[in-house]
Amino acid sequence: MAWYIFRRFLQLIPVFLGATLLVYFLVFSLPGDATAAICGERGCTPGVVAGLREQYNLDEPFWIQYLLYLKGLLTFDLGTNFSGRPIAVIIAEVFPTTAKLALMALAFEAVFGIAFGLIAGMRKGKLFDSSVLVLSLIVIAVPIFVLGFLMQFLIGVKLGWTDPTVSGDPTFTELLLPAVVLGLVSFAYVLRLTRTSIIENISADYVRTATAKGLSRKRVVVVHVLRNSMIPVVTFLGADLGALMGGAIVTEGIFNVNGVGLTLYRAVLNGDGPMVVSIVTFLILIFCLANLLVDLLYAWLDPRIRYA
């Protein structure tokens, strides 16, 4: 098991190198001159443009730029963004907020998705089942920004239960609404995945055996049916964590959350190569770790899976 984990960590190295190279190249190939974004509507004098190019290594060819970036990275210096601020500081600022938001969204979709999915699966074809199916379909069909603005308007403005936007260093309660909005679509998927998986397993032989053995209904459902139904759900949740971390641009925009998604979005617009690569690399690492965790969970959920 330890050897397996070690090997998985070793795999991170090529993933890391490949990802930084690819992302750096993509940002490098974006059309438009990065100094044009810095200079704004008015433009700068040629002297200033030359100075900026030198400052941010923009006058170097792609390989030199990339190697300079890697060199900085290996000495734990992520460099500065186009506003002259250290990238490491920016990541340290925005990352905790997004992590909090993503974990809350993940908890929301996991707890409610699995609970609703379980009940729906157990009562297949009944009223509860049909109504959550319809509701989840609506949630999946309506774009997230519509849901977001709608909930912000209803709950934040009309009812005033919470402020429409979160403060700079958001508290748990402030993040509840954004987290629900962020997790809503995945919640619908988790619900549907759980439901299908439960329906499949509930008529499996081993469940009939367990019931025949005289086990209580509760034990059969929780230990035998639910646990075995969790594998596709856990896979989905693991992959979703990465998506929630980097893909919260819309939700962060609606609720004015100073998070990773928006920071990344701004950096892409400005062609801020080092900033984009640093954030994306960071997200990739999180994604890889989440997947590793999912793989380890498989072994726990299904004792037939062994890693050596």
Add this chain to the structure above:
Amino acid sequence: MRFARNSKILSVAAIAAFTLSACGGGSDEAATGENTDAVIVVDGSEPQNPLIPTSTNEVGGGAILDLVFAGLVSYDAEGAPQNEMAESIETEDAQNYTITLKEGKTFTNGDPVTASSFVDAWNYGAAAKNAQLSSYFFESIAGYDEAAAEGSTVETMSGLTVVDDRTFTVALSQPESDWPLRLGYSAFYPLPEGALADPATFGENPVGNGPYKFAAEGAWQHNQQIELVPNDEYEGPQEAQNAGVTFKIYQNDTTAYQDLISDNLDVLKTIPTSDIKNFKNDLGDRWIESPYAGNQTIAIPYYLENWDGEAGKLRRQALSMAINREEITDVIFNKGRTPAKEFTAPVLDGFSEDLPGSENLEYNPEQAKELWAEAEALEPYDTAEPLTIAYNADKGDHKTWVEAVVNNIKNNLGIEVSGKPYATFKEVRTEATEQTLTGALRSGWQADYPSLANFLGPIYTTGAGSNDAVYENPEFDAKVSEGLAAESVEAGNETMNEAQEMLLEDLPALPLWYQVAQGGWSTDVENVDFGWNGVPLYYAITGK
């Protein structure tokens, strides 16, 4: 502080609690006169650079600098200059200026404001080696060209001379009577001694001499808020009428608007496009529409075959007459813009709305067709290069009006036109700078200082930095120089308007409309007014 209060918990328990606590909300101060103890929360955007006056070229940082620093002069609500640090600015030939400072002015760290505070800051701003974004503001000063040339290591401009602690002289490279008007712009602010030794650090916690100062070290919480408190040492026309201004940084206006209507934000300077139709209803009497010195145009580069020469000129006029400015400003902007009559803006001194040639900006589809036919007779329109109007889709909301203009032209001239969105601002700017655009470009100007010349010189003179149309007209250049060299700004304005007549004839760009600031405020504040440049007069806002 208002928005730091705990949000009510969004949970089942809180729903129950809500009904009980709801009565406790709201303001319990009676509405008595002016309350100067209120901290005003306003919307802002993240400054893009360290807060050094010469490296700030966008509104987010500009709004902060304008409160933290005071220049030689500042502008009143109408844009008229009023002395701040300057005791007098004197000249006899509009080329050599002697500037005397008031006595006893200090920065908030106790350092005196001296002649060197200005001269050193300006030299730093101009020198190419410092790569300051606003460097071109010093271009009129003698010696600028040497200091600002690419790769130059010259650190000072020969035109600036310190006479004594309170006096310095400025020699311009040519006479410019409107030069003193520029001195209220942020690039010309002074810096305390030592600021430039480590600009990045200074820019995080700037020390100024203006009506406000940073509330504390680290008051700039990046992408979140910037907290300013009044500077008690400051004496001048912009004295704070409140107990502080906190800029809350928003990523988009729509979100800020939600905060405004639920009283979590006191002042919003731009109503988002999506709420243009309903903000007057939502806000009752708590809104303002205030014209400011900015305009919107469509620049048509002369390097496009179809739009050059005599036929090109006729086509430009036809295009301009085919656009129904009145209707677009009414319908799309809900009267939040006013149709353009010339190339500058109505709040400026010297503005005139009936210059000869302004009929070229009036909607006249019949004459547009005639002019187009005339042009066709001279030189047929190359339909292989249909007209496009380029705009950036990442900032600002240009799509709607560009489409409206496109439809106007299509319907009235029967030619093929389309909007051409670019994903990012930098992309379209790069093409404009490299002169590789394949069509027209949405453009516009917001005044840096209240002067007609600011709308003409930097955009339409040969080789000017923002001359995206690549307009080259020696007669126009001469007129602008003549206007600048006039003995007074008033005399110069007349010459400027003569220069404008050439523009109205040639139409290097099609002026569309003038900008109007549309803003709103919460139930907690009053005395909200906007200045000549569309920025709220933050210092004058009071609580209720």
